[in-house]
Amino acid sequence: MPNDVLVKVSKVLDKGQVQIPPEMREKLGLKPGTKVIVYATEDGVVLRKAELFFERETPGGLLSRIRGIFSKIPIRDIEE
Numbered sequence: 001m002p003n004d005v006l007v008k009v010s011k012v013l014d015k016g017q018v019q020i021p022p023e024m025r026e027k028l029g030l031k032p033g034t035k036v037i038v039y040a041t042e043d044g045v046v047l048r049k050a051e052l053f054f055e056r057e058t059p060g061g062l063l064s065r066i067r068g069i070f071s072k073i074p075i076r077d078i079e080e
Helices: 022-028 050-056 059-071
Strands: 036-040 045-049
Touching: 045 050
Parallel strands: none
Antiparallel strands: 036 045
């Protein structure tokens, strides 16, 4: 495993909250109020700083990604 990769174990609390270990928050510059993008993969959850996500994504690319995500959600799963 590369030296710059941090691996820690955390647990999901009753309200769905997960604590990001202090070492990771410091390394990534995550402070209270920092917005993150949360998305699921087949085997986990990915968090990305929102400002970095939007800086790297073109408006067209972002729209395409959003359409792709929503095209995979069955209509019956969307609550009215």
